[in-house]
Amino acid sequence: MKTVNIASEIVDLLKGSNVTIQPSVPLLVEKVLNREEGVLTASGAVRAETGKYTGRSPKDKFIVEEPSTKDKIDWGPVNEPISKEVFDQLYTKVIGYLKEKEELFVFKGFAGADQANRLPIQVINEYAWHNLFVHQLFIRPTEEELKNHQAGFTVISAPGFKADPEVDGTRSEAFIIVSFERRVVLIGGTEYAGEMKKSIFSVMNYLLPENDVLPMHCSANVGYEGDVALFFGLSGTGKTTLSADPNRRLIGDDEHGWSSNGVFNIEGGCYAKTIGLTREKEPQIYDAIRFGAVLENVVLDENTRIPDYEDNSLTENTRAAYSLQAMDNIVDPSVAGHPNTIIFLTADAFGVLPPISKLTKEQAMYHFLSGYTSKLAGTERGVTAPEATFSTCFGSPFLPLEATRYAEMLGKKIDEHNVQVFLVNTGWTGGEYGVGSRMKLAYTRAMVQAALEGELNNVETYTTKTFGLQIPLHVPGVPDEVLIPRKAWADEDAFMTKAKELADKFRENFKKFENVSKEIVELGGPVL
Numbered sequence: 001m002k003t004v005n006i007a008s009e010i011v012d013l014l015k016g017s018n019v020t021i022q023p024s025v026p027l028l029v030e031k032v033l034n035r036e037e038g039v040l041t042a043s044g045a046v047r048a049e050t051g052k053y054t055g056r057s058p059k060d061k062f063i064v065e066e067p068s069t070k071d072k073i074d075w076g077p078v079n080e081p082i083s084k085e086v087f088d089q090l091y092t093k094v095i096g097y098l099k100e101k102e103e104l105f106v107f108k109g110f111a112g113a114d115q116a117n118r119l120p121i122q123v124i125n126e127y128a129w130h131n132l133f134v135h136q137l138f139i140r141p142t143e144e145e146l147k148n149h150q151a152g153f154t155v156i157s158a159p160g161f162k163a164d165p166e167v168d169g170t171r172s173e174a175f176i177i178v179s180f181e182r183r184v185v186l187i188g189g190t191e192y193a194g195e196m197k198k199s200i201f202s203v204m205n206y207l208l209p210e211n212d213v214l215p216m217h218c219s220a221n222v223g224y225e226g227d228v229a230l231f232f233g234l235s236g237t238g239k240t241t242l243s244a245d246p247n248r249r250l251i252g253d254d255e256h257g258w259s260s261n262g263v264f265n266i267e268g269g270c271y272a273k274t275i276g277l278t279r280e281k282e283p284q285i286y287d288a289i290r291f292g293a294v295l296e297n298v299v300l301d302e303n304t305r306i307p308d309y310e311d312n313s314l315t316e317n318t319r320a321a322y323s324l325q326a327m328d329n330i331v332d333p334s335v336a337g338h339p340n341t342i343i344f345l346t347a348d349a350f351g352v353l354p355p356i357s358k359l360t361k362e363q364a365m366y367h368f369l370s371g372y373t374s375k376l377a378g379t380e381r382g383v384t385a386p387e388a389t390f391s392t393c394f395g396s397p398f399l400p401l402e403a404t405r406y407a408e409m410l411g412k413k414i415d416e417h418n419v420q421v422f423l424v425n426t427g428w429t430g431g432e433y434g435v436g437s438r439m440k441l442a443y444t445r446a447m448v449q450a451a452l453e454g455e456l457n458n459v460e461t462y463t464t465k466t467f468g469l470q471i472p473l474h475v476p477g478v479p480d481e482v483l484i485p486r487k488a489w490a491d492e493d494a495f496m497t498k499a500k501e502l503a504d505k506f507r508e509n510f511k512k513f514e515n516v517s518k519e520i521v522e523l524g525g526p527v528l
Helices: 006-014 025-034 084-099 128-137 143-147 194-211 239-243 283-288 361-370 403-417 441-452 492-510 518-524
Strands: 019-021 046-048 061-064 080-082 104-111 119-125 153-158 175-179 184-188 214-217 219-223 228-233 248-252 255-259 262-265 269-273 294-296 319-323 339-346 356-359 372-375 387-390 420-425 461-463 470-472
Touching (some): 006 084, 006 119, 025 046, 025 128, 046 128, 084 153, 084 184, 104 128, 119 194, 128 194, 128 269, 128 294, 153 194, 175 194, 184 194, 194 214, 194 255, 194 403, 214 228, 214 403, 219 239, 239 339, 248 255, 248 262, 269 283, 339 372, 339 441, 356 361, 361 403, 361 492, 361 518, 387 492, 420 441
Parallel strands (some): 061 080, 061 175, 119 153, 153 184, 228 339, 339 420
Antiparallel strands (some): 104 119, 219 228, 219 248, 269 319, 294 319, 356 420, 356 470, 461 470
């Protein structure tokens, strides 16, 4: 089969009379409304619906198997290979499809706020609202930067193009394909805008380690004295709530890099879940949803166009995309020094893990690789009891390289910068889910504040029997009896049974890491 000249075809596509490069926010909003891609809400944001794809489609994501990257990718269920021939054929079809469109929209910008480690990107969109989305989510160039902009990676998004699996070699009509050699992400068949954001994050997770930069799926903030904190945690652990601190400035809410100079945001905006959103609970997010912002799958009142953030009839995964500059109390540009403190958040429904504990470097690497939290009953069909769920490095769907590489980089940086690492359980205490109660947010906030202010660095601790975790015996603002889970349970034998059950789940999950050093397994994991 003839090799496709990707770079030449993209240049040719962008010369078309149907292409608008770097359209402004007002122009894009007008286009969205005129093309009936979405509607205007009461706050001035645009609302769009994404059809049947209301979230990422991980089974439709592929990486092209290419000579220069073949031996570097951690192939498996997350990183599935697809041939160059299949990619080229699909790519040619998508380009032909886009050339026939009445209008195309192109965003040029960057991923990475640190100029030494940023990736120039361009995104070619079939939909105006998708272009508005990437305008808010990625880093926008200055006029001078735009003049000299040369894309290092191109995202081509054609939601209206549906693949034929039998002909095109895909699994369904949707596809998200990354070619590291051709420097292209090809997306089709899905209108969910998050695929564009997460594809670039996956690209950065591949590229940054080559420059000894650790990419991280976490939020980050900085105190007024320059102390930096990172918050890792899966959905439902409180990452957004706890990192949005009025006494600290936000670096970013989701994706960061850690270089020899410090921490930097990979993005220029936020992509926040909005289900249950209120101004009282999340004032910064609520007020950022104004003109220029994009709401995904949020139900509106037909007359007033006021969003109903409680309504999950379209999906539980309702979202808002907005620029960081729409928020108060941010770091601009989104760069800061090396972290002083790292917080791993978990919502343990087994009621076993301490509300806060200090981690050694080996324990930090172990829990980073584990990425544990609980999936609660009622959150998904078929889940009738709490289930332990593990997401490697708190972001397994976005890791093209072997997970241990990221963990080793983290361990090295913890050593180099003497970082204090804490495991914070925002889940259950006094018993498992259904017996005990959820840890009070006020207590969790007090514990996190004490950790960030260095008050727990040299305190007296108690070491847990099952996991070997060091629990501070005293935390300002928190009753002492809350701190040690075993004492919070009425039945100590029942606690130990449940603790050993959870430890076994950790061990079973950890078997998949074949190249982990003995020190991490022996010094970082459960001891009983």
